[in-house]
Amino acid sequence: MAPVQSSGPYTAVVTGASGFVASEVVKELLIKGWNVRGTVRSLSKKEKVAHLEALGKALPGKLTLHEADLLKKGSFDEVVKGADYVFHMASPFLAEWNDTQKELVEPALEGTTTVLESVAKSKHTVRRVVLTSSLAAALKMKSGPSNGKLYTEEDWNTDSEADKEGGYMYSKTVAEKKAWELSKKEGFELATIMPSLVLGPVTGTRPDGTSINAMKGIVEGESNALPFPFVVDVRNIAQAHIQAAVTPKANGQRYIISNANTVPNSAVIAVLKERFPGLKFKDAEQEDSKPVLDNSKVQKQLGISIISYQDTIIDMATTLIQNGIAKPQKK
Numbered sequence: 001m002a003p004v005q006s007s008g009p010y011t012a013v014v015t016g017a018s019g020f021v022a023s024e025v026v027k028e029l030l031i032k033g034w035n036v037r038g039t040v041r042s043l044s045k046k047e048k049v050a051h052l053e054a055l056g057k058a059l060p061g062k063l064t065l066h067e068a069d070l071l072k073k074g075s076f077d078e079v080v081k082g083a084d085y086v087f088h089m090a091s092p093f094l095a096e097w098n099d100t101q102k103e104l105v106e107p108a109l110e111g112t113t114t115v116l117e118s119v120a121k122s123k124h125t126v127r128r129v130v131l132t133s134s135l136a137a138a139l140k141m142k143s144g145p146s147n148g149k150l151y152t153e154e155d156w157n158t159d160s161e162a163d164k165e166g167g168y169m170y171s172k173t174v175a176e177k178k179a180w181e182l183s184k185k186e187g188f189e190l191a192t193i194m195p196s197l198v199l200g201p202v203t204g205t206r207p208d209g210t211s212i213n214a215m216k217g218i219v220e221g222e223s224n225a226l227p228f229p230f231v232v233d234v235r236n237i238a239q240a241h242i243q244a245a246v247t248p249k250a251n252g253q254r255y256i257i258s259n260a261n262t263v264p265n266s267a268v269i270a271v272l273k274e275r276f277p278g279l280k281f282k283d284a285e286q287e288d289s290k291p292v293l294d295n296s297k298v299q300k301q302l303g304i305s306i307i308s309y310q311d312t313i314i315d316m317a318t319t320l321i322q323n324g325i326a327k328p329q330k331k
Contacts, residue, residue, distance in 0.1 A: 009061065011035040012245075013083045015076070015115055016090025017065065018048045020209045021132065021198055024238040025087055026052060030061035032242075037079050039068040039090070051204040070111030076118035082125055085245045088115045089132040091175065100167035108175040116179060120186035128189040128251060130244045132237075133176040135196040135230060135258055135293070136160075136169035151293040153194070153254040176254075189251040191244040195237045196230035196258035199312045201319040212325065219317050219326040224269060224282035229262040230292060233307040233315075243302035255298040261289045263309045271313045280329040 012029055016022050017038025029036050036056075040049055049065055056063030068075045070090055080086060091108050112131070119126050138155040145151045157173040160166030176192055183190035198211050207213050210227065217223030240257045244250040264287035272281050298304050320326035 009033050009035055010084040011037065011082065012085040012087060013037045013039065013076075013080055014087045014089060015039045015068070015070075017052060018204075018208075019089060020202065020212060021195070021234055021237050022087070022089040023051060023055075023203050024200075024234045025089065025241050026063065027055050027059065027203065028238045028242055030055055030059035030063060033060045035062045036064070037083065038063060038065050039076065039079055040065060041067070041069065043067050047206060048208070055203070070107060070114055073114055073117065076115050077121060080115075080118040080122045080126065083122065084125065084127050086115070086119055086126055086129045087132070087241055087245070088112065088129060088179075089241075090115075091132065091172075100162050100170075104167050104171040105162050105174065108171040109178055112175045112178050113182065116182040116186070116188075119188055120182070123186060123188045126188060128191065128245050129179070129183070130241050131176065131179045131190065131192045132241070133179075133192040133194045133254070134169075134172040135194050135256060136172040137176045137194060138254075138256065138293075139169065141166075141169075145293075150260075150291060151256065153256055153297055191250045191252070192254045193237065193240050193244060194254060194256045194258075195240075196232045197226060197228040198234050198237060199226075199231050199309075199316050200234035200236075200307070201315040202323060202325065203319075205323045205325060207325050212320070215313075215316050216320055216326045218268065218272070218281070219279075219320055219328050221280040221282055221329045224284040225265045226263075226268060229264060230258050231263045231309055231312065232258040233312040236304055236307055239304050240298055240302055243304065247302055249301060253297075253301070255302065256293055256295055257298050257304065257306075258293060258295055259306060259309050260293055260295045261291050264289060267309070268313055271310050272317055275314050276317065276328070278331055280331050 066079045140159040142159045160169040162170050265284035266286045269284045
C-alpha cells in the first residue's frame with residue numbers, strides 16, 4: 001500500500017538528533033518549515049540538546065525532542081507513528097574502543113533494526129527512510145575499488161572484519177546491509193547516504209564527536225593529523241539526506257558524498273596557515289592529493305554542489321573558535 005499523502009508541512013523523525021550531522025539536518029528541515037521530531041538518548045543532559053532547542057526557537061519549523069533507546073525494541077514506535085520521513089542517523093562513531101562487537105557492531109546493527117522495525121509498523125504513512133551509512137561501507141582497504149580505479153556506489157566493503165583494525169568499517173557495512181534487507185522484507189522505501197570524514201561549521205558549543213575533536217586538536221596546534229584523508233562538508237551531507245528523501249528516483253539508491261580526492265594533512269595545515277596567519281599550527285609532512293572516488297552520482301541525481309575542502313576547513317575552524325570549543329595559540 002502506498003503511504004498516505006500528508007497535507008501541510010512534512011513531519012520528519014531524525015534519530016540521534018544531537019549529533020554533528022543530525023543537528024545540521026534538523027536545522028535545514030526547520031528552515032524549510034517542517035515538523036521535526038528529534039530523538040536523543042536522554043533529555044536530562046540539557047547541555048547536549050541546548051543547541052537544538054535554540055534552533056527550534058529561532059527557525060520557522062516546529063521541533064519536538066523525544067527520548068528513545070536504539071537497543072530497546074519498540075522504543076521508536078510512537079515517535080515514528082504518523083511521520084512522513086525518517087532520517088536514521090544515530091550510530092556510534094568512536095576513535096577508540098575495546099570491545100568491537102559490543103561497542104560498535106551491536107549498537108549499529110541493533111539500532112538500525114530497532115528503528116526500521118518501528119518504521120515497518122508505520123509504513124502506511126512513512127514515505128521513505130534515509131539512512132546515514134558511511135563511505136566505510138564501500139571502501140576495500142586491501143582489495144581496492146571493483147572497477148580498479150575509483151570507488152563508486154557499486155562497491156561494498158568485503159574486506160573489513162569485526163576486529164580492532166576494521167571494526168568501525170565493518171559495523172557501518174553490516175548496518176547498511178541490514179537496512180536494505182529490512183526495506184526489501186517490509187516493503188518501505190530506502191535511500192542511503194555514505195559520507196566520508198565529516199567536517200564543516202559546528203552549531204553546538206561542546207567538543208562532541210571524533211571529527212570535531214580531531215579538528216580542535218589541529219586548530220589548537222596540538223595535532224597535525226585528521227583520522228581519515230577523505231573529507232566532506234556537513235552542509236553537503238544534510239542537503240544530500242533531504243534531497244534523497246524527496247527526490248522520487250532516489251528510492252533504492254546509495255549515494256557517496258565526499259570530496260573526490262584525498263585531502264592530505266599538509267593541505268589542511270596550509271589552508272589554516274593562510275587563513276589564520278597569526279596562529280600557531282603544527283607542520284605536517286608534505287603529501288600529494290590523489291583521486292579516490294567518483295562523487296558524480298550525488299551531484300547529478302540529487303543536485304548537490306560539493307563544497308571545497310578549503311571552505312569546509314576554514315568554516316569549521318572559525319566556528320570552533322567562535323563557539324569556544326577550540327582555544328588556538330597565538331604565534
